[in-house]
Amino acid sequence: MLINGRLKEDIIYADNGFFFGEGLFETMRVSNNSILFLEEHLERINSGLKILGINKKMSKEYIINSAEKLKCRDGVLKLAVSEKNDIVVCRDNNYTEDMYSRGFKLKISKLRRNKYSIITYLKSLNYLDNILEHRRCKEEGYDEVLFLNLEDEITEGSISNVFFIRDKKIYTPSVDCGLLDGTIRKYILKNYSVVQGKFTKENLIEADEIFLTNSVMGIMPVCQFENIFFEEKVLTCSIMSTYSSYVKGLYQRG
Numbered sequence: 001m002l003i004n005g006r007l008k009e010d011i012i013y014a015d016n017g018f019f020f021g022e023g024l025f026e027t028m029r030v031s032n033n034s035i036l037f038l039e040e041h042l043e044r045i046n047s048g049l050k051i052l053g054i055n056k057k058m059s060k061e062y063i064i065n066s067a068e069k070l071k072c073r074d075g076v077l078k079l080a081v082s083e084k085n086d087i088v089v090c091r092d093n094n095y096t097e098d099m100y101s102r103g104f105k106l107k108i109s110k111l112r113r114n115k116y117s118i119i120t121y122l123k124s125l126n127y128l129d130n131i132l133e134h135r136r137c138k139e140e141g142y143d144e145v146l147f148l149n150l151e152d153e154i155t156e157g158s159i160s161n162v163f164f165i166r167d168k169k170i171y172t173p174s175v176d177c178g179l180l181d182g183t184i185r186k187y188i189l190k191n192y193s194v195v196q197g198k199f200t201k202e203n204l205i206e207a208d209e210i211f212l213t214n215s216v217m218g219i220m221p222v223c224q225f226e227n228i229f230f231e232e233k234v235l236t237c238s239i240m241s242t243y244s245s246y247v248k249g250l251y252q253r254g
Contacts, residue, residue, distance in 0.1 A: 121179075
């Protein structure tokens with residue numbers, strides 16, 4: 001662990017990030033010594049710091065140097081930033097080939113996402129709803145849980161963005177439904193024709209395929225949505241294959 005760029009025995013300051021969750025974090029995949037989508041992660045956290053009024057700017061050099069100090073060559077690099085603290089840790093990437101082959105089981109949360117709250121659009125340290133709901137869904141035999149907003153519209157998962165496919169067209173909730181604009185979500189929007197809009201649980205039930213995205217797992221197919229099972233993964237698998245090739249190109253160039 002690195003704290004303020006130094007070793008873990010340094011002091012963690014009890015600032016508003018500690019007491020009230022006034023801070024941000026980013027979770028980045030590291031593959032073959034390359035931090036994937038580093039520019040996108042930096043842009044998001046630095047924009048968020050401005051919104052919070054925290055007079056800091058994370059740099060590419062700082063993140064790369066931190067990864068080198070931690071000897072994080074393949075795995076997951078997490079950065080947490082508050083007014084007085086910069087903390088970087090490295091851990092293993094726990095997504096396995098079996099998970100991608102099987103797909104995730106998905107359910108709807110009873111909690112609602114507030115699309116009018118600024119916290120919804122920041123990757124903030126105030127993340128308790130996501131943690132508790134994700135833990136609960138795992139205890140119930142699911143892999144991920146999906147939030148609706150107060151208008152019964154689909155938003156996002158506790159750790160992911162959601163996409164669904166119907167008649168070979170890709171759909172995803174628009175950001176203003178109340179969700180975090182993830183790095184892999186942006187990749188999908190940039191490289192595919194995607195309809196963004198307001199969708200309901202019924203749209204997922206009627207879908208041909210569903211997949212989830214985040215910066216560590218990349219693209220994960222959904223095999224089950226509550227009591228609905230999905231056998232077809234043709235387009236999802238094609239997107240996964242293209243993404244895998246894209247990622248290999250990133251670290252080879254790096």
